[in-house]
Amino acid sequence: MTAVLALKQINKEFGHGHTAVTALKDANFEVAAGQFVAIIGPSGSGKSTFLTIAAGLQTPTSGQVLLNGTELATQTEKARLDYRFNEIGFILQSSNLIPFLNVTEQLKLVDKMAKRPFQKERAQKLLAELALSEEATAYPNELSGGERQRVAIVRALYNDPSVILADEPTASLDTPRSIDVVERLAKEAHQHNKAIVMVTHDQRLISHCDVVYRIEDGVMTRQA
Amino acid sequence: MYLGLKEMRHEKLRYSLLSGVLLLISLVVFMLAGLANGLSNGNREAIDNWQASDVYLNQNANETLSASQVKLADQKYIKGNQVAPLATLSGTLRTTKNAHKTNVSALATSRKGFIMPKITSGHRINGKNQLIISASLKADGYKLGQRVRLGTTKKTAKIVGIYASSTYMIAPTVYTDVATLNRLKDMPVTSGDQQTINGFVAKNGAFKQSNHGGLQHLTMATFINKLPGYSAEQLTLNTMIYFLFAIALAIIGIFMFVLTLQKQALFGVLKVQGIGTKHILAALLTQSIAMAVIGIVIGLGITVSLAQIMPAGLPFVINWPQFGGYSLALLAAAVIGALLSWRTVANIDPAIAIG
Numbered sequence: 001m002t003a004v005l006a007l008k009q010i011n012k013e014f015g016h017g018h019t020a021v022t023a024l025k026d027a028n029f030e031v032a033a034g035q036f037v038a039i040i041g042p043s044g045s046g047k048s049t050f051l052t053i054a055a056g057l058q059t060p061t062s063g064q065v066l067l068n069g070t071e072l073a074t075q076t077e078k079a080r081l082d083y084r085f086n087e088i089g090f091i092l093q094s095s096n097l098i099p100f101l102n103v104t105e106q107l108k109l110v111d112k113m114a115k116r117p118f119q120k121e122r123a124q125k126l127l128a129e130l131a132l133s134e135e136a137t138a139y140p141n142e143l144s145g146g147e148r149q150r151v152a153i154v155r156a157l158y159n160d161p162s163v164i165l166a167d168e169p170t171a172s173l174d175t176p177r178s179i180d181v182v183e184r185l186a187k188e189a190h191q192h193n194k195a196i197v198m199v200t201h202d203q204r205l206i207s208h209c210d211v212v213y214r215i216e217d218g219v220m221t222r223q224a
Numbered sequence: 225m226y227l228g229l230k231e232m233r234h235e236k237l238r239y240s241l242l243s244g245v246l247l248l249i250s251l252v253v254f255m256l257a258g259l260a261n262g263l264s265n266g267n268r269e270a271i272d273n274w275q276a277s278d279v280y281l282n283q284n285a286n287e288t289l290s291a292s293q294v295k296l297a298d299q300k301y302i303k304g305n306q307v308a309p310l311a312t313l314s315g316t317l318r319t320t321k322n323a324h325k326t327n328v329s330a331l332a333t334s335r336k337g338f339i340m341p342k343i344t345s346g347h348r349i350n351g352k353n354q355l356i357i358s359a360s361l362k363a364d365g366y367k368l369g370q371r372v373r374l375g376t377t378k379k380t381a382k383i384v385g386i387y388a389s390s391t392y393m394i395a396p397t398v399y400t401d402v403a404t405l406n407r408l409k410d411m412p413v414t415s416g417d418q419q420t421i422n423g424f425v426a427k428n429g430a431f432k433q434s435n436h437g438g439l440q441h442l443t444m445a446t447f448i449n450k451l452p453g454y455s456a457e458q459l460t461l462n463t464m465i466y467f468l469f470a471i472a473l474a475i476i477g478i479f480m481f482v483l484t485l486q487k488q489a490l491f492g493v494l495k496v497q498g499i500g501t502k503h504i505l506a507a508l509l510t511q512s513i514a515m516a517v518i519g520i521v522i523g524l525g526i527t528v529s530l531a532q533i534m535p536a537g538l539p540f541v542i543n544w545p546q547f548g549g550y551s552l553a554l555l556a557a558a559v560i561g562a563l564l565s566w567r568t569v570a571n572i573d574p575a576i577a578i579g
Contacts, residue, residue, distance in 0.1 A: 057573075057578065058575060081495075082498065083498070085497065085498025090497055092578065098490065099234075100234035100235060105230060109226060109227065109499075113503065
């Protein structure tokens with residue numbers, strides 16, 4: 001299996017000299033298509049730093065980030081924006097939905113930005129897959145927390161990215177809903193052959209993952 | 225486009241309030257412009273009707289018609305397609321029994337002078353002591369065949385014709401010939417070319433030789449600007465209008481900036497997802513243009529309706545090319561106002577959406 005997203009020997013330091021803080025130390029990571037990978041660690045361990053570097057939102061102090069074999073750090077700001085739009089799907093902590101668009105419009109926006117007609121059938125199929133057909137015209141504030149995260153999953157999948165980055169997608173959910181969301185993520189990864197990376201601090205969720213990385217004080221270790 | 229319009233539809237109250245503010249500003253702009261045009265028109269309508277290009281006054285008159293005295297004979301210094309003598313009197317038109325009194329601007333020229341207005345009823349001046357009056361004076365009780373006095377003397381003249389309404393110095397006009405006006409004014413000389421007048425009006429006029437005989441040439445634009453009070457009035461009203469453009473810009477700018485600050489988190493999420501500064505700014509621009517267009521169109525509509533029901537005494541003139549220009553200026557203010565948030569939007573770090 002070739003890696004869709006690979007981070008090699010990543011170091012990230014904030015500040016200089018005595019006040020320098022090392023957020024990531026020689027981190028190595030890779031995820032292949034169809035894999036559901038969890039990154040688990042306590043807060044302040046460097047999880048968010050890892051995610052921002054993997055998404056090309058920050059450049060590492062040293063090391064390489066390869067997305068489909070292309071190094072992100074050498075790209076222009078504009079190219080990274082396009083990369084994020086085309087190749088990376090995001091599921092964020094609470095909600096990355098736009099408050100004034102209904103569920104279907106959230107997906108339409110993706111097509112508008114990509115300058116293509118609305119893919120109605122694809123939208124309906126994905127919404128049905130995540131049991132959201134009834135909610136197609138609901139606004140985010142009319143949805144429950146679990147429904148919102150399921151919409152976020154649909155939105156992330158909709159643009160057919162190479163990799164989906166999920167930042168604590170269950171942070172605001174209770175246990176049954178958290179397990180539901182994670183089960184669905186695992187299913188989508190396998191069914192659609194997507195690389196999905198989930199950052200979490202919740203130990204109970206890792207049984208659904210194919211690979212688990214642990215991160216503590218900036219040191220990343222792959223679990224067997 | 226999509227984002228901007230969808231948000232406006234979802235947040236109707238917020239955006240209709242700002243459209244309302246822009247509506248009020250555009251309404252004030254259009255009302256002030258209409259009044260400025262009305263005042264301007266009241267001052268210069270008669271002058272505009274002449275369709276003349278040049279005015280000749282006494283060089284010591286400080287470019288003011290009423291302060292200028294020249295002789296009819298001075299016309300010999302001027303050449304041009306058409307040259308007409310001009311004498312004025314700001315005075316009271318009154319019937320012989322003082323039943324009606326109205327302040328008018330009396331203008332005198334030669335009987336066949338090119339500035340003599342076209343008659344709509346009655347006949348042209350064809351003899352001594354005849355007057356023609358602006359149609360607006362009919363409403364004040366003046367009619368054909370009536371004998372009237374002008375100013376404070378006992379001399380009378382007869383109304384023989386009526387022409388389409390015109391005003392000069394905010395008063396309705398009456399026209400007569402030079403000799404009649406001088407007689408009504410009780411001037412010592414009331415015939416021949418030694419009569420006193422105020423100046424000459426010409427189309428494409430020029431001095432015949434380097435000796436101007438004490439005359440000074442003015443373009444029509446200069447002449448109008450030198451009408452007593454004219455520039456001051458126009459400058460005051462126009463300055464208010466220009467300030468309103470700046471206020472419109474500031475309001476849109478501040479409002480859009482505050483909204484941008486409020487929506488930083490959302491914009492961060494959009495940027496993470498690869499929807500960049502360009503698209504966010506496009507949404508802001510769409511919104512401010514849409515609000516400005518709504519405000520301007522309704523403002524214009526209200527202005528036009530108000531113009532229909534305004535009392536006749538309130539001078540109000542809609543000048544469409546000018547209103548079009550002001551609409552564009554308000555639109556430009558809205559666009560610039562939205563662009564003031566550019567840096568803020570550009571500086572939003574998408575990383576704030578993570579962690």
